[in-house]
Amino acid sequence: MRTDHTPLIVIPGLFGSMSNEIIPGTGGWSFGLAGMVYEPFVLMLETMGYRRGENLFICFYDWSQKIEHSASHYLAKTVTMAKRQTGAERVNLISHSMGGLVARAYVQGDEYQNDVDQLIQLCTPNAGSAPNYSYWAGGELPTGEKGKINFVHFYMRWYLEYLRHHYKGSQMDVIHRHFPGLLDIVPGSDYQNYLIMKECNNRALLPYTHMKTTNAFLDSLNAERSILDQRNIDVTVIAGTGEESIKYLEVVPYTGTGAWVDGEVTAAAYTNEGDGDAIQESVFLLDGDHYTVEGTHIEVLYKSKDILRPKIGR
Structure with a gap:
């Protein structure tokens, strides 16, 4: 169990880290534009007795790369650094969204x-x-999502545009070559079937075992x-709820090449049991202490204060 001397490592989500390693010219490691999301969260943790650089550390990582790469090349080194600097034998990890998968x-x-x-995971799509x-x-x-821009959708659209303009090749080849980490957060087999194939007037769920887009x-x-x-x-798992979130995608057969290998998305089906990005069923796949907080993928960070304080408060 924790002690008052256990250091804390924050692992932000997708687009929550920025540096020259991700986009040349952006400087050293920081939250980048995501600072508007994560800096207030760090300040909230400081009200619990932590101090950044002393017993509170940030694990920035290259989210464009495979998650296992981020765990090995960034998180493992941050844990080693935190232990060396504090003299502690163990640390606590508090992770948001994709950061929870890096932690795992x-x-x-x-x-x-x-x-x-x-x-501790907040809004992690397990x-x-x-x-x-x-x-x-x-x-x-x-x-159907183009008029519902949120933090994740905004940055996703921006980054995909960046890739298109900075690298040669077909759109899908560029994404797959320079953003392999994206494949690690598509649904896996535990999500269960999520594509609804529409052919003529028939609709049927496409079995995950028949799909080409799988998450090994x-x-x-x-x-x-x-x-x-x-x-x-x-393990503590916190999920958001009350926000319209995509649970299923409706697809139709695609006659082109190089894209939509399991069908072209034409519509989406929603649930309110999610945070606008991650649905509760996916977040709660992991066993542990489960908590639900009403709010968006970002709001959950701040609305979880009363849950976090007794677990990591000092």
Whole structure:
């Protein structure tokens, strides 16, 4: 269990880190434009007794790369640095969205050093997120979402445009070559079937086992999720609710080449049991202490203060 001396590492979500390693010319590691989201969260943690650079550390990482790469090259090194600087043997990880998968890749992986006490996830799509199929397979926002820009959709649209303009090749080749981390957050098998194939007047769920767009990373990670209990890691999972969130995508056969390999997205079906980006079923795939907070993917960060304080407060 934690002690008052356990250092805390914050792992932001997709687009929550920026540096020259991701986009040349953006400087050293920082939250970038996402600072408007994460800097207030860090300040909130400081009201609980933490101090950035002393017992509170940020794990910035290259979210464009595969999640396992981020866990090995960024999080593992941040954990080592935090232990060395504080003299602690174990740390607590507090992660948002994609950052929760980076955390899992470390604590469930072969490089794990028995040095994590608590894993706290906020809005992490542990089974994947349906809109990411549309980004990965077609390079565009899901139909019906263009008028509903939120933080994730805004940055996704901006980054896909950046890739198109800065690299040669077909749109899908460029995305797949320079943004492989995106595939790691499409739905995996535990999300269950999420594409509704429409042919003529018939609609039927497309079996995940028949799809070409599969998530080998999440399928492997989730098959071994019981290792968290075996490694005595306390898990807290916080999900947002009350926000219209995509649960299913309706697709039609695509006659072109190079995109929409499992069908072109034409519509979406929603649930209110989500935060606008991640649905509760996906977030709560991981066992642990479960909490639900009304709010968006971003609002949950701040609305979870009363949940976080007794777990990591000092």
